[in-house]
Amino acid sequence: MIKLNKKTQFFLTIIFIAVIILLLFTAKENLNSYIVRIITLIGIYGIMSVSLNLINGVSGVLSLGHAGFIAVGAYISSLLTMSIYQKEAIFIIQKVIWPFNSIEMPFLFATIIGGIVAAIFAFLVGWPSLRLSGDYFAITTLGFAEIIRILALNLTSVTNGALGLKSIPSYTNIWWAWGWLLVTVIVIASYVNGTFGRALRAIREDKIAAASMGINVYKHQLITFVLGGFFAGISGSLYAHWLTTIDPRTNTIGIMLTFNILIMVLIGGLGSISGAIIGAGLFAILSEVLRFFEEPIKIFNFEIAGISGMRMLIFSALFVLIMILRPKGILGRKEITWNNVFSLFHRKGDK
């Protein structure tokens, strides 16, 4: 095991980030727009999975309401960035209510406000439900996400009801997505590695023991939940401006999204930030590769029709198999750190 000093690690991290930026830049200049869009999506998925991992993997409660916070962030930010005329044009059943009908703001501020509103929702949900034990918390958050979807369908003067929002400006590009991912990772990593994170890990391992050591379990979990909700809202804003539509009827913001994020976290390993990002990348790439099964295949003159829904079937089978065969995913709770990376090479060198 190698231990590098803090300064070297910091220096290496800066170089690493610079390399990533350079790679993204090259990718954006040279690759076609389809692939650039997927890379952007990986960044958005990364924020979603890192924030869900903070709640589910680090603080040790199981939240199934992530899609709800994402939906809140998506709606709020889109309503803020869309131009007044556009809003007038798409809200045909009822006019949009006051603050949104006269406001138009830049993407950055809209995203931050989306995140803050999602965090407020997280507080309102977490406040009563974090007092409950594990299973009940899971079902309550699931219920909350469903309530958000029902509200989105019915509060026509805010969300445009079942019609959803259309022609949202497509602001999200590779830099917004990966920039926010960087912010998310920096904030969450420093949160997890600090005093708070240590307390959280103690809670995860044994709630009662942690409480008897003087850790306020409820307060720690609530703060974590709100922080996770904030970044879910941010990712929701990016997602909405990437998709450019929000449709409350389909599964864009429904339980399916929570499932998908949960798969990303599980692939990477519940409790690991670097694992969550790897999981997000693998999920995005796999779901593009697996499109193969849903497209018609032509063999000689016979055309075999694609099977729609095959991707989700493969993912869900993968989900169950991971839980049965390798519940800790790729990385488990380990992180990819410079120390680990160098130790890996060192060991090889020794042989």
Add this chain to the structure above:
Amino acid sequence: MSFNNFIQNLLNGISIGSLYALIAVGYTMVYGILKLINFAHGDVFMMAVYFCFYAVTLFTVPWWLSVIIAVAGAALLGFLIDRVAYKPIRNAPRISALITAIGVSFFLESLAVVLFSGVAKSFRKVFPSFLGEMIIIGGEEQVKYGQNVIVGGTRIPVITIITIITTAAVLLILWRIVYHTKQGMAMRAVSMDIPTTSLMGVNVNNIIGMTFALGSALAGIGGILWAIRYPQLWPYMGFLPGIKAFIAAILGGIGSIFGAVVGGLILGVLEIMIVGFFPSLAGYKDAFAFLILIVVLSVKPSGLMGQKEIKKV
């Protein structure tokens, strides 16, 4: 609301409530034994309806036989879910079991999309048409547009009556099984203490498998009755009824079969009555159950009939 309307709503509420009760019993039995929310329960409900649908439309069996096939299929499916997915992780932490359950639910839904396609199918004409008719009590006959029509009166769909009677009969059989057979005794013993029961020579895994099969059969019956009432089937139809039935189980006190029935009835009647009294809230109908959940969990987490769990450290 007039008296006629009230009676109509009450009966509808009881019939929806008994469907919730049928599903909730399966949740509560599994939870009582494994302390696991079997998320896949709602999807077994959905699968049973598809079994029934395809038995009639594809294999043209008579409708009563299709019901038997569907219920048996649901029971088998429940048993298989336990064997394949839950048995290997019996000793894993509870949170992994819960995540696995979510995965199984997701898998069954995707499987239904692939096998039966995601397009909604109509369940009408699968069963004889008398099930869709109304019983009209009272009211007066008038001639309108040259036809004899009955105006007013209490209108009760036939399926409502059938649902209530079937549920009562099924629950009676369940009660006989759980409280008056050896297997039932073993089930109750397993729900109290798994290691001790296995030391008494009971094959715990078989008993757990049986519990899954029994609960799933009940969900299957509930699913078919549900589909006759709301004749549209699609792969995600089990999600909301499943979650609501679980809420009913919590409301009644999780682990208690009688509590699940009471919780289901209360939830069903409340849901229908709130919409009956405040029609403007109809769009939010599906959200009430979750509000009830939050209220119950914060006021009395053990539910109406549940025993308070005392945790030793």
